[in-house]
Amino acid sequence: MATAVAHDHGHGDGHAVHPPTSTGLNTWKVGFWVFMGSETLFFGTLIGTYMVYRGTSVVGPYPQDILDIPLTTLSTFVLLMSSLAVVLALEFLQQGRRNLALFWTMMIIVLGCGFLGFQAYEFTHFYKEGLTLSTNMFGSTFFVLTGFHGAHVTVGVIWLLVLWFDMFRGHMGPQNALRLEIAGLYWHFVDIVWIVIFTLVYLMEFI
Amino acid sequence: MATTEAYIHAPAEPVRPSTRAIIWDWMTTVDHKKIGILYGVTALFFFIVGGIEATLIRIQLAKPEMQFLSADLYNQIFTMHGTTMVFLVGMPMAVAMFNYFVPLQIGARDVAFPRLNALSYWIFLFGAIFMNVSFLFGQAPNGGWFGYAPLTSSQYTPGLNVDFWVLGLQALGAASIMGGVNFITTIIQLRAPGMRLMRMPLFTWMAFITSFLIITALPVLAVALFLVTFDRFWGTNFFITQAGGDPVLWQHLFWMFGHPEVYILILPAFGIVSEIIPTFSRKPLFGYAVMVYSGALIGLIGWGVWAHHMFATGMGPVADAFFTVSTLIIAIPTGVKIFNWIATMWGGKLWLHTAMKYAIAMLLTFTIGGVSGVMHATSPHNLQQTDTYFVVAHFHYVLIGGLVFAIFGSFYFWFPKMTGRLMSEKLGSWQFWIFFIGFNLTFMPMHWIGLLGMPRRIFTYYDELQLADLNMLATVGVAVQAVGILLLVYNLIHSYFRGERCGRNPFGAATLEWATESPPAVHNFNRIPEVHSREPLWVEAERVEAYAFGPMEENMHMPPNSYWPIVTAMGAVLTFVLFMTNIWWMPLIGVVWTAIGVINWAYEPT
Numbered sequence: 001m002a003t004a005v006a007h008d009h010g011h012g013d014g015h016a017v018h019p020p021t022s023t024g025l026n027t028w029k030v031g032f033w034v035f036m037g038s039e040t041l042f043f044g045t046l047i048g049t050y051m052v053y054r055g056t057s058v059v060g061p062y063p064q065d066i067l068d069i070p071l072t073t074l075s076t077f078v079l080l081m082s083s084l085a086v087v088l089a090l091e092f093l094q095q096g097r098r099n100l101a102l103f104w105t106m107m108i109i110v111l112g113c114g115f116l117g118f119q120a121y122e123f124t125h126f127y128k129e130g131l132t133l134s135t136n137m138f139g140s141t142f143f144v145l146t147g148f149h150g151a152h153v154t155v156g157v158i159w160l161l162v163l164w165f166d167m168f169r170g171h172m173g174p175q176n177a178l179r180l181e182i183a184g185l186y187w188h189f190v191d192i193v194w195i196v197i198f199t200l201v202y203l204m205e206f207i
Numbered sequence: 208m209a210t211t212e213a214y215i216h217a218p219a220e221p222v223r224p225s226t227r228a229i230i231w232d233w234m235t236t237v238d239h240k241k242i243g244i245l246y247g248v249t250a251l252f253f254f255i256v257g258g259i260e261a262t263l264i265r266i267q268l269a270k271p272e273m274q275f276l277s278a279d280l281y282n283q284i285f286t287m288h289g290t291t292m293v294f295l296v297g298m299p300m301a302v303a304m305f306n307y308f309v310p311l312q313i314g315a316r317d318v319a320f321p322r323l324n325a326l327s328y329w330i331f332l333f334g335a336i337f338m339n340v341s342f343l344f345g346q347a348p349n350g351g352w353f354g355y356a357p358l359t360s361s362q363y364t365p366g367l368n369v370d371f372w373v374l375g376l377q378a379l380g381a382a383s384i385m386g387g388v389n390f391i392t393t394i395i396q397l398r399a400p401g402m403r404l405m406r407m408p409l410f411t412w413m414a415f416i417t418s419f420l421i422i423t424a425l426p427v428l429a430v431a432l433f434l435v436t437f438d439r440f441w442g443t444n445f446f447i448t449q450a451g452g453d454p455v456l457w458q459h460l461f462w463m464f465g466h467p468e469v470y471i472l473i474l475p476a477f478g479i480v481s482e483i484i485p486t487f488s489r490k491p492l493f494g495y496a497v498m499v500y501s502g503a504l505i506g507l508i509g510w511g512v513w514a515h516h517m518f519a520t521g522m523g524p525v526a527d528a529f530f531t532v533s534t535l536i537i538a539i540p541t542g543v544k545i546f547n548w549i550a551t552m553w554g555g556k557l558w559l560h561t562a563m564k565y566a567i568a569m570l571l572t573f574t575i576g577g578v579s580g581v582m583h584a585t586s587p588h589n590l591q592q593t594d595t596y597f598v599v600a601h602f603h604y605v606l607i608g609g610l611v612f613a614i615f616g617s618f619y620f621w622f623p624k625m626t627g628r629l630m631s632e633k634l635g636s637w638q639f640w641i642f643f644i645g646f647n648l649t650f651m652p653m654h655w656i657g658l659l660g661m662p663r664r665i666f667t668y669y670d671e672l673q674l675a676d677l678n679m680l681a682t683v684g685v686a687v688q689a690v691g692i693l694l695l696v697y698n699l700i701h702s703y704f705r706g707e708r709c710g711r712n713p714f715g716a717a718t719l720e721w722a723t724e725s726p727p728a729v730h731n732f733n734r735i736p737e738v739h740s741r742e743p744l745w746v747e748a749e750r751v752e753a754y755a756f757g758p759m760e761e762n763m764h765m766p767p768n769s770y771w772p773i774v775t776a777m778g779a780v781l782t783f784v785l786f787m788t789n790i791w792w793m794p795l796i797g798v799v800w801t802a803i804g805v806i807n808w809a810y811e812p813t
Contacts, residue, residue: 021396021397022395022402023396027396027397030395031320031389034388034392034422035384035388035422037423038387038388038423038426041422041424042430045430045460045463049460052453053451053453058450058451133437133441133442134443134444134450136444136450136451137444137452139443139444140443143443144443148433162809
């Protein structure tokens with residue numbers, strides 16, 4: 001909580017040359033929020049497509065046959081913990097505690113890669129069980145929806161790696177913590193999308 | 208920094224740069240005004256391309272059972288005519304005006320993300336070229352601009368046609384979303400002191416609302432196109448009926464994008480007309496606040512009407528009733544706007560400049576299109592009219608009679624600001640009347656052609672329908688329109704070199720863009736003006752001009768040119784081009800190229 005409050009007062013990049021904005025908010029941050037609004041519709045449409053086609057497969061494997069709730073619960077937990085790491089990394093970067101910021105940023109990356117590892121395992125497992133993009137409607141909708149989500153996580157991991165190297169070279173500190181904050185916004189967003197996917201795609205099959 | 212300042216304080220007679228330097232400058236520019244001009248010129252070029260396609264269609268339909276175009280070629284031409292006019296003319300023409308005038312109207316030096324703005328343009332340009340290159344392969348998109356499934360599946364269209372379409376549109380959509388994000392952020396963040404939301408010019412307001420529609424509607428299209436792409440390249444079943452796929456879902460997704468798209472095209476036109484009419488009536492806009500609210504309401508309800516394009520699919524009485532009512536409701540805020548424009552003119556001192564002629568003509572023709580829209584919004588009526596030329600007449604009345612008239616009006620209105628020269632009024636008046644008559648000659652008969660039962664999207668018709676005369680009339684109209692458009696192009700070029708020079712505010716308009724030089728300096732205003740009213744140049748001209756032309760702001764920072772936008776755009780579109788090879792690793796070359804562009808971009812000092 002302290003992070004958000006602390007941040008809204010002094011916005012990150014201290015360039016004297018940029019004119020003050022009409023709202024007092026940082027322009028990059030506003031732009032990124034707008035972009036995430038657009039992303040919401042993107043995932044909304046993908047999830048909507050999944051829901052429309054839910055239960056329309058004419059051949060197996062069906063979702064109940066192969067979805068693995070305990071395993072996915074674990075991977076969901078890993079992804080959620082990565083959001084905690086984002087909060088901590090940002091907090092420490094804003095306080096100027098570089099080593100802790102480095103550690104927690106690396107933790108986001110590790111947990112993000114962990115999630116992607118679970119997904120890679122899940123995809124190959126399903127493939128071996130005979131579920132491909134073209135097997136049935138479940139295969140098409142499932143792989144495309146979770147695949148686009150995984151692609152977003154991958155972009156986030158690359159983004160954070162770039163930031164981590166900048167931090168490592170000493171180019172990041174409280175003055176430009178906004179860079180990490182925006183990457184963090186993206187990360188939280190992708191995380192929230194996963195919670196929706198986990199609920200609608202996985203949990204709904206078993207209630 | 209140093210170079211920028213040197214440029215701002217350059218001597219009055221700078222050395223003329225070489226042609227190469229000029230071209231390089233345009234390729235790397237991040238100036239919103241230059242990008243606006245690039246958008247405008249490109250859109251005008253594609254307007255002529257789309258116009259030639261329209262002419263070919265009309266020649267084929269001039270007489271019954273003509274053999275001018277084959278059925279297959281006809282499909283390609285009408286598909287590309289629609290796609291071109293919507294994505295390569297309508298949207299970019301509006302964006303051209305947004306680019307040039309929104310920052311000026313709100314008193315900013317540029318948009319919020321100047322390099323992103325350049326990226327939008329270059330992706331748009333390369334995507335547009337990519338899609339049109341399909342003609343060289345003889346395999347232009349042929350599934351209609353609406354690309355109805357399962358026509359677009361590899362089973363029914365095995366060639367490259369639809370591949371060009373889905374990949375090209377994907378690029379154009381991405382460019383539009385970036386533009387939308389940019390304009391929303393610009394308008395939220397970069398307003399001059401005192402420029403409260405409810406003091407913004409109507410054109411900027413409509414740009415704001417349009418941008419919201421763009422960022423919400425285009426992602427839906429992106430997903431829909433991805434689904435088709437996956438169906439065609441990787442064998443998914445989204446729209447394959449045998450496997451349980453549902454072609455009607457395509458229609459829902461497409462029109463969820465497609466109907467907001469209609470308002471993406473018409474709201475900028477409303478904005479332009481709302482600038483022209485007060486200026487040439489010498490009166491403030493009547494009911495400013497209501498004009499803003501009704502624009503916002505149109506945008507909002509515009510998201511809840513998409514299925515009126517789909518009454519013929521048999522959605523059932525509840526859905527039919529809902530979408531009929533929601534569509535009819537949109538007529539209310541639109542009617543409010545029409546009456547407010549009329550009320551603005553009422554008692555005003557009208558100056559019938561060509562821009563004003565176009566604005567008034569727009570009120571008339573757009574209303575005709577609006578009324579026919581109300582007719583087929585009514586679902587029982589719709590079944591009689593759907594897929595006939597009545598619908599073609601309707602949407603040309605709103606898109607030409609609405610959007611194109613407003614855009615042409617904006618040329619006559621804003622050309623002097625962009626070039627420092629007036630457009631020829633004599634030519635303009637001729638041009639207006641010729642185009643106006645030609646337009647009505649073409650599309651008015653289509654109402655009858657449609658009601659008498661001629662289906663659209665079919666390459667010919669039989670003499671027994673007894674529609675030959677009306678069709679010939681429509682074709683003659685196209686020839687008249689062509690003369691009108693050539694006159695416009697001639698007027699633009701002629702006036703650019705020979706037009707009468709004009710001052711800052713030749714029409715005595717009220718908004719901030721007229722408080723700059725014509726054309727505006729790179730930095731727009733010497734100091735960012737402070738405003739206290741909606742009509743700063745009518746209410747507080749001296750004070751505002753003291754800011755705009757007074758002493759220069761200290762330490763002004765203008766973003767330097769950058770070649771990373773064009774490099775990144777090349778990579779992005781190359782990804783799509785290499786997709787066509789069907790070799791799985793080929794697109795990765797484009798992805799890596801794009802990534803290199805993005806990373807260098809991120810570390811470029813601005």
